Amino acid sequence: MANQNIPYKIYLSEDEMPDSWYNVRADMKIKPAPLLNPATCKPVTPEELEVVFCKELVKQELNNDDPWIPIPEEIRDFYKMYRPAPLVRAYCLEKKLQTPAKIYYKFEGNNTSGSHKLNSAIAQAYYAKKQGLKGVTTETGAGQWGTALSMACSFFDIDCKVYMVKVSYQQKPFRREVMRTYGASVTPSPSDTTEVGRKILAEFPGTNGSLGCAISEAVEAAVSTGGEYRYVLGSVLSQVLLHQSVIGLETMTAMDKYNIKPDVIIGCAGGGSNLGGLISPFMGRKLRGEADYQFIAVEPASCPSLTRGVYAYDFCDTGKVCPLAKMYTLGSGFMPSPNHAGGLRYHGMSSVLSELHHQGLMEARSVTQTEVFEAAEQFARIEGILPAPESAHAIRVAIDEAIKCKETGEEKTILFGLTGTGYFDMFAYEKFHNNEMSDYIPTDEELEKSFANLPDVK
Amino acid sequence: MANQNIPYKIYLSEDEMPDSWYNVRADMKIKPAPLLNPATCKPVTPEELEVVFCKELVKQELNNDDPWIPIPEEIRDFYKMYRPAPLVRAYCLEKKLQTPAKIYYKFEGNNTSGSHKLNSAIAQAYYAKKQGLKGVTTETGAGQWGTALSMACSFFDIDCKVYMVKVSYQQKPFRREVMRTYGASVTPSPSDTTEVGRKILAEFPGTNGSLGCAISEAVEAAVSTGGEYRYVLGSVLSQVLLHQSVIGLETMTAMDKYNIKPDVIIGCAGGGSNLGGLISPFMGRKLRGEADYQFIAVEPASCPSLTRGVYAYDFCDTGKVCPLAKMYTLGSGFMPSPNHAGGLRYHGMSSVLSELHHQGLMEARSVTQTEVFEAAEQFARIEGILPAPESAHAIRVAIDEAIKCKETGEEKTILFGLTGTGYFDMFAYEKFHNNEMSDYIPTDEELEKSFANLPDVK
Numbered sequence: 001m002a003n004q005n006i007p008y009k010i011y012l013s014e015d016e017m018p019d020s021w022y023n024v025r026a027d028m029k030i031k032p033a034p035l036l037n038p039a040t041c042k043p044v045t046p047e048e049l050e051v052v053f054c055k056e057l058v059k060q061e062l063n064n065d066d067p068w069i070p071i072p073e074e075i076r077d078f079y080k081m082y083r084p085a086p087l088v089r090a091y092c093l094e095k096k097l098q099t100p101a102k103i104y105y106k107f108e109g110n111n112t113s114g115s116h117k118l119n120s121a122i123a124q125a126y127y128a129k130k131q132g133l134k135g136v137t138t139e140t141g142a143g144q145w146g147t148a149l150s151m152a153c154s155f156f157d158i159d160c161k162v163y164m165v166k167v168s169y170q171q172k173p174f175r176r177e178v179m180r181t182y183g184a185s186v187t188p189s190p191s192d193t194t195e196v197g198r199k200i201l202a203e204f205p206g207t208n209g210s211l212g213c214a215i216s217e218a219v220e221a222a223v224s225t226g227g228e229y230r231y232v233l234g235s236v237l238s239q240v241l242l243h244q245s246v247i248g249l250e251t252m253t254a255m256d257k258y259n260i261k262p263d264v265i266i267g268c269a270g271g272g273s274n275l276g277g278l279i280s281p282f283m284g285r286k287l288r289g290e291a292d293y294q295f296i297a298v299e300p301a302s303c304p305s306l307t308r309g310v311y312a313y314d315f316c317d318t319g320k321v322c323p324l325a326k327m328y329t330l331g332s333g334f335m336p337s338p339n340h341a342g343g344l345r346y347h348g349m350s351s352v353l354s355e356l357h358h359q360g361l362m363e364a365r366s367v368t369q370t371e372v373f374e375a376a377e378q379f380a381r382i383e384g385i386l387p388a389p390e391s392a393h394a395i396r397v398a399i400d401e402a403i404k405c406k407e408t409g410e411e412k413t414i415l416f417g418l419t420g421t422g423y424f425d426m427f428a429y430e431k432f433h434n435n436e437m438s439d440y441i442p443t444d445e446e447l448e449k450s451f452a453n454l455p456d457v458k
Numbered sequence: 459m460a461n462q463n464i465p466y467k468i469y470l471s472e473d474e475m476p477d478s479w480y481n482v483r484a485d486m487k488i489k490p491a492p493l494l495n496p497a498t499c500k501p502v503t504p505e506e507l508e509v510v511f512c513k514e515l516v517k518q519e520l521n522n523d524d525p526w527i528p529i530p531e532e533i534r535d536f537y538k539m540y541r542p543a544p545l546v547r548a549y550c551l552e553k554k555l556q557t558p559a560k561i562y563y564k565f566e567g568n569n570t571s572g573s574h575k576l577n578s579a580i581a582q583a584y585y586a587k588k589q590g591l592k593g594v595t596t597e598t599g600a601g602q603w604g605t606a607l608s609m610a611c612s613f614f615d616i617d618c619k620v621y622m623v624k625v626s627y628q629q630k631p632f633r634r635e636v637m638r639t640y641g642a643s644v645t646p647s648p649s650d651t652t653e654v655g656r657k658i659l660a661e662f663p664g665t666n667g668s669l670g671c672a673i674s675e676a677v678e679a680a681v682s683t684g685g686e687y688r689y690v691l692g693s694v695l696s697q698v699l700l701h702q703s704v705i706g707l708e709t710m711t712a713m714d715k716y717n718i719k720p721d722v723i724i725g726c727a728g729g730g731s732n733l734g735g736l737i738s739p740f741m742g743r744k745l746r747g748e749a750d751y752q753f754i755a756v757e758p759a760s761c762p763s764l765t766r767g768v769y770a771y772d773f774c775d776t777g778k779v780c781p782l783a784k785m786y787t788l789g790s791g792f793m794p795s796p797n798h799a800g801g802l803r804y805h806g807m808s809s810v811l812s813e814l815h816h817q818g819l820m821e822a823r824s825v826t827q828t829e830v831f832e833a834a835e836q837f838a839r840i841e842g843i844l845p846a847p848e849s850a851h852a853i854r855v856a857i858d859e860a861i862k863c864k865e866t867g868e869e870k871t872i873l874f875g876l877t878g879t880g881y882f883d884m885f886a887y888e889k890f891h892n893n894e895m896s897d898y899i900p901t902d903e904e905l906e907k908s909f910a911n912l913p914d915v916k
Contacts, residue, residue, distance in 0.1 A: 007472045008472065011469045013465070081550065081842050092539065092613075111842060112842055114881075173888075174881070178844060178884060180887075181835055181844060181887055380640065383539065384609055385569075386636060423636075426636060
């Protein structure tokens with residue numbers, strides 16, 4: 001291995017880090033469908049959105065035209081505390097698989113939030129601070145986003161209220177404790193602190209909670225403060241994909257520097273924050289006709305929005321308080337099996353990624369939990385990093401592709417996003433070790449039933 | 459900050475990484491006292507040690523003369539998977555403290571074992587593999603060493619048996635699960651799987667266990683296999699300090715590159731693995747009269763071997779099966795208060811560091827748990843990294859020194875070792891948040907009682 005020209009880890013220097021985010025919507029000929037006001041079914045206005053979101057973030061959300069948005073200096077300085085993230089050549093994995101493929105991964109787990117979520121959290125906290133807000137509210141599922149936002153709010157000294165999906169709150173007491181270390185308040189959702197929470201609790205007394213429900217609570221908690229708080233979201237939104245483009249931009253700079261051209265680019269997909277961030281700049285090249293790549297979104301078979309959902313306008317939250325978004329969706333009432341581990345449990349998918357998939361520019365695959373944890377353990381043993389269950393979805397398909405190359409003899413260059421570490425997911429690993437993991441997949445009947453609740457738009 | 463010449467993080471390139479470990483004993487005029495055979499009170503022979511330890515490691519343990527030991531290529535390749543570790547300029551902390559001091563830390567937590575322990579684990583696993591052994595046994599306290607060794611053994615495909623101090627085993631089920639992910643077997647200590655364990659259980663039925671006791675069990679488990687296993691240890695031994703010198707060597711190269719000269723070098727001290735590794739090359743310069751530095755070892759007030767122990771020959775383990783070592787010790791029967799969090803709970807200190815302290819070349823300070831967690835939380839909020847309780851001992855004193863500089867106006871350069879992350883220590887953080895932390899310090903009477911059991915050597 002030592003005689004390879006490419007190091008195990010490629011670190012950019014600080015001055016090679018991007019100073020603008022890349023907005024892939026600018027290069028899309030057909031733009032993602034606009035968010036709609038659920039009452040009027042007309043595109044939401046900036047004024048309507050500014051009740052919920054920070055002003056500057058609304059601008060970013062609605063900006064389909066500017067390809068480059070400058071990153072404010074304060075955010076770039078914060079990025080320097082934990083970025084650039086390494087682009088790693090998986091020499092050991094290649095050797096173990098005896099594949100002619102070259103495997104690279106962009107590792108986003110080397111920060112205390114344990115994932116890429118910090119890239120957008122710091123941006124959203126910054127704009128909230130700049131707007132003079134007292135604080136922000138949010139939801140968190142697996143806990144990575146909540147942790148990231150707690151860190152970001154602590155840094156800018158604003159208040160942070162997190163609604164955490166109840167099942168995660170119970171299974172991950174230490175996640176809560178990390179958020180507490182950063183001064184956040186954490187409430188299990190659904191809770192009796194909001195109207196929508198009380199309503200859901202009355203209807204489903206024993207519910208484990210869902211992301212869609214926690215979003216409704218967090219939005220209510222923000223808009224009911226009379227303007228001192230705004231709501232922030234860690235995925236799905238176009239602004240989040242914009243911030244996360246820092247992942248792809250760093251990756252592209254590192255690859256260009258060493259003259260590496262990925263053939264396949266793989267990312268796990270829940271709401272789309274990591275996948276969108278990783279692929280955006282590469283997709284830009286593809287859209288502009290400068291290069292071609294195969295993009296693969298990997299989602300859990302237990303929550304298969306891209307592979308089994310419908311492309312339609314839907315509610316973004318259970319309480320139906322948010323704008324409608326056109327996306328691949330399983331229906332806003334969909335809840336993955338209680339046995340589903342980690343994140344990637346949202347019923348819909350980013351409008352940007354949905355539209356790209358719809359146009360045939362990006363493939364999608366689904367994988368079962370057991371396959372995912374097998375890949376996770378194999379990867380941990382060979383490459384040393386214990387991955388988050390979310391990230392392991394991408395590992396699974398990267399390994400599958402590398403094995404295919406072994407069979408065909410193709411020397412493909414495979415790139416995947418390693419979004420985070422699994423240190424707070426050992427409960428799920430334990431289940432896997434004890435063979436207690438379920439691979440439950442929703443039936444067609446269950447999905448049909450869920451689709452029946454889609455809103456009637458036009 | 460942006461106009462500073464020194465980046466937030468200094469990463470060496472792969473070819474700047476050390477290709478030899480540095481052995482500080484070679485530059486010491488007065489060498490550390492030799493290990494003694496407890497039966498004869500004569501220096502142990504290589505043959506005696508080879509029953510317990512791998513052959514090559516015995517050589518390293520007894521080598522007081524060669525300043526440089528080449529790092530085998532396989533180990534250097536493994537190092538490249540998670541090293542070089544960044545040397546971080548704590549710009550944000552400096553700003554928050556409004557200190558004229560410049561603060562740097564070497565961060566060893568960016569790997570799945572969560573600490574520097576992997577640096578020696580991979581070396582020890584490598585030599586065991588090379589010797590054709592079936593596996594190794596060890597003990598672990600806070601769990602960092604056990605995790606690191608599990609990873610290393612998994613990489614070289616040899617067996618790994620870990621005896622984990624019972625109180626940690628109970629408080630940290632997820633640590634156990636990580637080791638299991640890497641294929642290790644983990645037994646809470648004291649256990650009924652060894653003679654010495656059964657004896658200790660009979661004498662102290664409700665015991666929480668101790669490192670000294672787990673060492674005895676692991677040694678017995680190794681030597682009773684008829685030669686297929688050897689015992690390995692994650693701290694205290696001179697070979698471990700040798701492997702850990704990679705920390706100090708990288709730090710020194712990075713600092714030399716940017717023309718930075720540290721005035722104060724601070725490390726937390728349990729058995730001495732991190733502290734010894736960090737300071738070794740700098741101490742070498744001091745011993746050779748090339749430069750001067752202030753070295754500060756920081757230990758818990760609840761386990762104060764350097765600050766309140768005696769410098770004498772003592773047993774290294776509770777079961778008294780290991781060689782005798784001359785060191786600062788609290789007596790091999792000493793156990794820190796059950797409320798003591800994290801590692802740094804060993805009753806003695808590395809012979810090398812003990813001798814350096816004895817010669818007045820290195821200072822020592824002790825700090826209480828509450829002070830430590832206050833520093834940990836402050837650091838997490840400002841620098842973004844959630845530190846291990848062990849590491850936070852060094853942070854405490856680094857912050858204290860930086861505040862002193864603010865008072866005196868001195869522009870000192872402070873360097874400390876950030877050994878690891880605290881993701882598996884949230885139980886302790888929770889205690890801290892709930893004000894349930896105890897600052898119990900052993901009384902003079904308790905220590906006197908413990909000293910009474912020192913062996914009678916010469």
